[in-house]
Amino acid sequence: MTDRLSIALAQINPAAGNLAANADRLRAARAEAAARGADLVVCPAAGLSGAPLLDLAALPAFLDAVEATVQALAEDTADGGPALLVGVPWRGDSVPGGLWRDGSKRHNAALLLDGGTIAAVRFQAVTDSGEIGGPEEDRFDSGPMPGPVNVRGVRIGLLVGGDLATGDVAETLVESGAELLVAMLASPFAPGRADERVQVGVARVVESGLPLAVVNLIGGQDERVFDGGSFALAPGGRLVAQAPLFAEHLLLTRWERGDDDGWDSSEAETIAPAEGVEALYGALVLGLHDAVTKSGAPGVAVGLTGGLDSALVAAIAVDALGPERVLAVRAPLPGSPEAEFAGALADSLDDAAEIVDLLGCRLDNVALAPLLKAADSLLAPAFAGRDPAVAVDRMHSRLRAATLAALAERMGALLLSSVDRTDRLLGLAPEETGCGYAVLADVPKTAVLELARWRNGNQPAASRGPAGLVVPERVLTRRMKAETPAGLPPAEALDDLLAALVDEGMAPAGLMARGHGAETVTAVWRLVVQAEAGRRRAPPGPQVSRRRAARLRCFPIAGGFTDLM
Known part of the structure; x- marks a missing residue:
């Protein structure tokens, strides 16, 4: 024995x-x-x-x-x-x-x-x-x-x-x-x-x-x-x-x-x-690391906007892979919100430069103005006599995404989306065409801020990135002051509503008892339904919530059930 x-x-x-x-x-x-x-x-x-x-x-x-x-x-x-x-x-x-x-x-x-x-x-x-x-x-x-x-x-x-x-x-x-x-x-x-x-x-x-x-x-x-x-x-x-x-x-x-x-x-x-925010950050780092290494890609490309989401994605990428395998690309859209964060395009470019300086990765600047001007000129006859603002903005966003995708493909790199879960659910995200991996796909907007604050004060175990500050304080300050689109509640209330509506399937009466107004519930539900086609085209990302389904809930594309109340 x-x-x-x-x-x-x-x-x-x-x-x-x-x-x-x-x-x-x-x-x-x-x-x-x-x-x-x-x-x-x-x-x-x-x-x-x-x-x-x-x-x-x-x-x-x-x-x-x-x-x-x-x-x-x-x-x-x-x-x-x-x-x-x-x-x-x-x-x-x-x-x-x-x-x-x-x-x-x-x-x-x-x-x-x-x-x-x-x-x-x-x-x-x-x-x-x-x-x-x-x-x-x-x-x-x-x-x-x-x-x-x-x-x-x-x-x-x-x-x-x-x-x-x-x-x-x-x-x-x-x-x-x-x-x-x-x-x-x-x-x-x-x-x-x-x-x-x-x-x-x-x-x-x-x-x-x-x-x-x-x-x-x-x-x-x-x-x-x-x-x-x-x-x-x-x-x-x-x-x-x-x-x-x-x-x-x-x-x-x-x-x-x-x-x-x-x-x-x-x-x-x-x-x-690890527990709490530290564990969540560790899961994102491991998910991204393996998405790159198991696919055989030499590295990643990140489109920096000067905003918090892209700054956090760049930090996670550097922690996962090391700065030498991360390319940050600055390709601002003239007149876009990202170019106006600090009131001028120059300030936004300064933010991107500071982010890459803190992280130690490479930064490439891409001037989109000639490409956008040529596209506007090409389609000007089709827009004659109409208000083209929305169509032009979407076209510019797609051209920017296609440019980033082409740059990543030339390098053999994986292009990272910086869209968070809140914006993806509502269809408020920039065009994700060509992206290979969405690091924040299951991270609500409020958690993005918590992750960035935590990373600024901590260096994860086995991190390949630098210690200390990685996201500039003014980028965090802008996020805290940022307003959600018209008709939508502040980020904390919005994430709570989306969790109750989409994850828990809570009925309208329960949503209102939780403090959400009928008009807000209706507006958010319609955005969720209308964004379904875009979500199905979106790249995968790590599931880090307690939802059992591997993907976000699916709804019929062009479905008629838009009136929840």
Whole structure:
């Protein structure tokens, strides 16, 4: 009987679908764990495949490649080193020693690789448990209630994905003789979710009477940001180990069998997770970093306007990538609000110059006047006898966006949108054509100000940017004094109304009871509906709120339901 067991929690950052690179990450983690004396290395759910896979999870050729990669990893474990638990999508009900396959079913699976073989396979049993276990976009089938797996003579109960969120699976494992619980998650970031995962883990420990080790995925992928924060709980729910958020990490935990045959662990490495605005900023940095590096782009281009949104996006980009990989572009529209912030275009250019000076990135100035003049002249006959103001403004905005996109494409860079969630919902954003990533797509206008203030006073962990001030104080002051468009409430009230209306689906009576006037509710709803077509064309960005849907709510384009009241 084994009385000691060392478990390494490999908090890794895989790229969705890149099996070869992900397998190399697992091999490197296993080698490090072996050097530190681990008996078992546990990777997150989807640690080999990456997540979310979306429809790639149903592609037969991809699933064939998953099996081949798993087999190669299994053969590596014949070296006598630690066993390896990997998370993968797996077809049918495939079990070693009795293989049969129903090609119509796909499972979120945990595979135990040891002694050169696939020693055990377990499937996620609970597939609809919110975001504690992981995203649901890959649409896996539920598996049977699992029994424990044997690792070095210890019966370990595996909780895959959403199995952690309910007590049913843990109870079954206890009844089947499990001595220790291990959870493999791909749980994305949301405010407060890291603490929520720990509290759910404590509930499982208290209910089952067994200790628990939890490993979570990290990394940005499409609109998801997986935040890590892996941890271990001793009997009674005592926190004995915790990995950081937003960083790859190998967390080693050591367990010993007591006189009562129960397992316990002494205090190990514990890194308190970031909270509040700091955590939100970290999620945005990681999401942007991975959007660039996983796409193979050499860097990003940011259109600076002199306003707060673009200044914050530039700061996040420098923190994520370093100043040498960020190009700031100043291409003001003559007569636009951005050129009039300080009463003159020269002042706006000074703001952009100060921003790049603080950040240390490069600034290119693009003169749009000749292009806009030529376009105005070309279309002047079509506008004769009409008021062309709105059409001309939109055309100028699109020409500016096309110019920025062409510049980014020439460099092979990813063009960043600086539109925040509030403006995108209302259709008040500048044209986003050609942008590849919208850093603030899920960040309301009020939070933009909070993030900028926080960054001016703090340097994030692992930041590649400078310490100290990164957004000029006068840019913050202008945002605080800025007025919302006619007919709309101040930013704080507007964000509250949009959250209640769009996210919570609150009825008109509830909105008015919350302090929003009928005329304001009607005006905001009409803007939201009218902006639907633009939102569908908008670039992706990191989801950092608690909304379960990966994208903003969708409404019919050119729909007739515009009267909410």
